[in-house]
Amino acid sequence: MAERGIDWSSLWKKEDWWSLWLGMLIFFLCLAAAYGVDLMGWVVSAKVWNATITPIGPASKNYAYLGPIGSLIVTYIVLLILTTIGAAAMGWNVKKFVGGFTFIFFATYLCWVIGHNAWIAATKPEKYGLPWSLHMTGEAGYIVALIVGLLIGNFAKGFAEQLKEAAKPEWFIKTAIVLLGAVVGLKAPSVPPEILANFLFRGLCAIVEAYLLYWALVYWIARRYFGLTREWAAPLASGISICGVSAAIATGGAIRARPIVPVMVASLVIVFAVVELLIIPFLAAAFLWNQPLVAGAWMGLAVKTDGAAAASGEIVDALITGQHPEFAPLKGWIVNAAIITKIFIDIFIGVWAFILAVIWVYYIERKPGERVEKLEIWYRFPKFVIGYFLTFFIILMIASAIVKGVSPEAHKEALAPLALAVKSEMNNFRRIFFALTFFSIGLISDFSTLRREGLGKLALIYFVCLFGFILWIGLAISWIFFADFHKFLLQSATP
């Protein structure tokens, strides 16, 4: 009977850590380009196209010789190798993963390219000889990927089942978020530190408010009006109000619920998250376009699961900056508002679950001899967040050092090698992982779940709470903390 020590195997057996490793590896390999060694410039990049423009090609001119198909194939092979190493380390079925990833990668990239067609994506249709366009920017490819994923997931279920070993939206989005840190870090030197700190503080305040209001309300409604037991009401409250599946699991664990409880809640969360993803970003872009950061933060607070929330933030970012050129300098900041609120939510889940566990074990169930470990907070801590802040600060420090003593007019030129590494290469990998996330979310979202026995009452509570007040409280909180904040960022971006 061995004593229990630190379980180091988590470092290579858990997806959360793998998001960190994969994101950081790509980050450092891309960063070499800033120092004259272009290792990753072959990554495939899509641009808005029409009949006369080739839609894809390598991100860096240094790899122009690969051509469009060459860069696509190299990108596929390298990502396949890297993700398969992760899949093998995590004990997944490697053969199924390779097959699934291959299909998901190429289908996703095809959707991504379709979304870049000028009729859909062009923000200046006249540039492409078109009388009009949908002005959706290339990010329309995400929507195409989501829809195709949903069609396969709901109408070709046998085939979708074969792909599921590689349909890992959480792994993909967390890797993308690690890389997003770098993209935001490159923009940050032009923003005064007090504004950046203010941005983070607002995100933190917003989620604390949300936890205190949302959770208590949903729990009370589920208990008072729907007669749920504590075992069901607590994970449901967390699932609906905080952060979807991960919160439902964390809360289920905290109150020692039977695993069937978070499983049932999770299957609802996933379906509702897709519904939100298909509606909320478009609502935000239509009605909150003049408050871009409110729109972004709202995605983080209202849309459940990391994947769907980040995806919603990305769509809002693309729609607002694409349709309103005056907000173009905010590109990246809007999705970052969504990510920051979501990241704080993820971090806070561990603390919240610990508080619940203490209340449950010591005050509600009072099991003799049982105690709660503080280490639970670390077990639940989202490790990819470390990567997000690392890449952010590394790029911020490098960029700040480069522009130190350089006149503002010469910043662009001085930062060009770093921009190649971050904007062209890391950002392209980030977009690929985002697109894979959209496709995978579609693939694993099975709407027939709603017909499953026993889910009716839970679905009704979910619907009533989500559309009755969670969305609107989330909007109000986003407004309180982020209204007009874009003006500071716009001022900073203007030389």
Add this chain to the structure above:
Amino acid sequence: MRLNVSLAYENRWIARCNDFTVEAEDLEDIDEKIRDTLKEKGYRGEIEIHMRFDMESIPSWMRQFHQHYFCRIVKFHLD
């Protein structure tokens, strides 16, 4: 003394370690059964049981969202 136990759920709670496997409807009963089993096996004194939930009991599609369910620490004094 510290003892590591893996906890799973397959329609009922199952606690396993090298020395024993016990099953019960709820966690309170699991604790009782572990205490009785340890007593039968001759354990005495302060025993701290570290139960770590086996994530294999959670469907694989769900594990990507959160990879830890819970750990419990239960202390017994066996005379």
